Amino acid sequence: MHTHPDKNVPASNVLVKHKGLFDFDGFYRTMRAWFEKYRYEFNEKKIKEKPYGAGSWEIEPKWNAIRKVDEYVQYFIYIEGHLWDAKPIEKVVNGEKRRMFDARMTFNIKGTVTLDYTGIFKGSPFLEFMGMWFRKLRHRELDLQYIEVLEYEVFKLQTEMKRFLDHMTAETAYFYYPKITEGEWIKDIR
Numbered sequence: 001m002h003t004h005p006d007k008n009v010p011a012s013n014v015l016v017k018h019k020g021l022f023d024f025d026g027f028y029r030t031m032r033a034w035f036e037k038y039r040y041e042f043n044e045k046k047i048k049e050k051p052y053g054a055g056s057w058e059i060e061p062k063w064n065a066i067r068k069v070d071e072y073v074q075y076f077i078y079i080e081g082h083l084w085d086a087k088p089i090e091k092v093v094n095g096e097k098r099r100m101f102d103a104r105m106t107f108n109i110k111g112t113v114t115l116d117y118t119g120i121f122k123g124s125p126f127l128e129f130m131g132m133w134f135r136k137l138r139h140r141e142l143d144l145q146y147i148e149v150l151e152y153e154v155f156k157l158q159t160e161m162k163r164f165l166d167h168m169t170a171e172t173a174y175f176y177y178p179k180i181t182e183g184e185w186i187k188d189i190r
Helices: 024-037 125-137 139-164 182-189
Strands: 008-022 041-053 056-068 073-093 096-115
Touching (some): 008 139, 024 041, 024 073, 041 073, 073 139, 125 139
Antiparallel strands (some): 041 056, 056 073, 073 096
16 A cells, blocks of 8 residues: 655556557557546647658657546556657558558556645645645545556556557456446446
């Protein structure tokens, strides 16, 4: 269990690696759709591109997503990618031409729970002491109610990335695809 004297609590840090052909635009759309599904505000911080040699590129995308859970807790997911030797290739998929990349890539996904992001316990030394006391008093509840939820959401995002890149088997260890309807699944998350 975590103790929470700090306001930013790291939840998890996972890595996705891939080498081969993939649709980067489709990958990007899949990530955006996942964030919209889980009610995150998605921001593309930057994409750095530079020539890597012999018609290939080095690409470094950086994305982040924020979701305000309630007036005290906010989820933050930071994604830092790195593609090496990315060569654009035109390929016909299902009868239509697509621009794909043949590359080596890694995506590092970091989740952080931000406590008191609205500043309820700011303004005076007494309020800051009360905020620290509140976090210590409720640390087990915060672990179960917020931090574990974000950890599993980061694992779900990793699973979605792997599924898009065809790295998945039929099942995953993180109970991502339940045998219930979508409406029931959303109710269980809340």
